[in-house]
Amino acid sequence: MPKYEDVIDLYDDYGKRIAKDVPLEAISPLRNKAIQKIASLTKRTIAVNLAGIEKALATGQIGGSKIAGKEIEVPLVKDAKKLADDIKAMVQVTEGDDTVVEVKNDGKLIVVIVPEDRLNAGVEYTTGFTAVAAAITEAIIDRYKVPMYKANMVKGAVWGQYPQTVNFAGSNIKTILEVPQMNEGAGFALRNIMSNHVVALVQRNAMQGAALSSLFETCAAYEMGDAIGPFERQHLLSLAYQGLNANNLVYSLVKKNGKTGTVGTVVESLMERAIDDGVIRVKETLPSGYNVYTTDDLPKWNAYAAAGEVAAVMVNVGAARAAQGVPSTVLYYNDLLEHESALPGVDYGRAEGVGVGMSFFSHSIYGGGGPGLFHGNHVVTRHAKGTLIPAVTAGNCLDGGTQTFSAEATSGLFKDVFGGMPEFNTPMQFVGAEAKKIKNKL
Secondary structure (H helix, E strand, C coil), X not given: CCCCCCEEEEECCCCCEEEEEEEHHHHCCCXXXXXXXXXXXXXHEEEEEHHHHHHHHHHCEECCEEXXXXXXXXXXXXXXXXXXXXXXXXXXXXXXXXXXXXXXXXXXXEEEECCHHHHHCCCCXXXXXXXXXXXXXXXXXXXCCCCCCCHHHXXXXXXXXXXXXXCCCCCCEECCCCCHHHCCCCCCHHHCCCHHHHHHHCCXXXXXXXXXXXXXXXXXXXXXXXXXXHHHHHHHHHHHHHHCCECCHHHHHHHHHCCXXXXXXXXXXXXXXXXXXXXXXXXXECCCCCEEEECCCHHHHHHHHXXXXXXXXXXXXXXXXXXXXXXXXXXXXXXXXXXXXXXXXXXXXXXXXXXXXXXXXXXXXXXXXXXXXXXXXXXXXXXXXXCCHHHHHHHHHCCCXXXXXXXXXXXXXXXXXXXXXXXXXXXXXXXXXXXXXXXCCC
């Protein structure tokens, strides 16, 4: 028997129904194998920048420094296939296991998916990075007979400044995850993925971007202990309605308001839908005629509000084609919603509060960086768990090239790495198909 009574229909980014009458638990990271695979591939997928390593060795510029007289000329890009075979031989656990080593971009890039068994032998997700970094270091030294007094150059070209730095600064091995030392606290690893990275993975599809960010944030909620007991249902409802377009809510709000609508009309549409669906009702009418609303299901209202937040960002930023308006849209959508309903905004006010700080840090007099650089681990945005970053990602997907820090500038590598992987390119369909598969088995 499912734990919760909630049943939803899942729709894709075209408004097409994927699965009908799905128990809420079917989209739980604990039960849905597709979500588990996304989490697994996120930590197991590693990029080797062969062209970068070759250039670093040829010029002696490693880890941000130049060491003259220790240059090494080796044809790494030309020998990419041989090096890929070397890496696979060292990284795989058994012949024919789930190790994947693929050469891309004419030998400039090697993508490695480290086998599950290698990560299961330890407790840190950094195993994928360290195993691949060690393997390519060994492969270069062995294949090109690098003498011992120059071997440190190979290490520097591959690993960067580490361990002199906390992270792998200057490394030519890339993973979408940061090292644990860069996380705000326990369980923050999947929240520490920059919005621009997700934009690149979904190739600027706003609804798929919101879905993938929502999946990362929800998995993180389970890791950090937020989705335990009575709080689990709240996180699953937010994932369902905001991230996975449950009951076609996000799609219908955007379609209704996309041509001539505003943030205010999205609020109106959301209120109408919430009333029609029985999520909220009038508690009292004041002498002025103002209706004070109430709800018997705050988590579900929060999920509806979160869906409206994504829709408002898509309508407003989509019209401007400028992501700079993301934080102010989040702020004033919630402000308007609270005044219209007399109910709390997304994440019970935290999303609105983050909108204030994010506006300051993403432009204003501070101007630290555009919205695309933010993630759920940022000191400004970490407070609204699960419901803010999906809206930020949706807005960044719709930017028309106004940002200095665009996804193409910061995250193009990850588009190459994860390109062609449906788990990351079309997560709504991927997760929805699995939910449909297991809905009668719960």
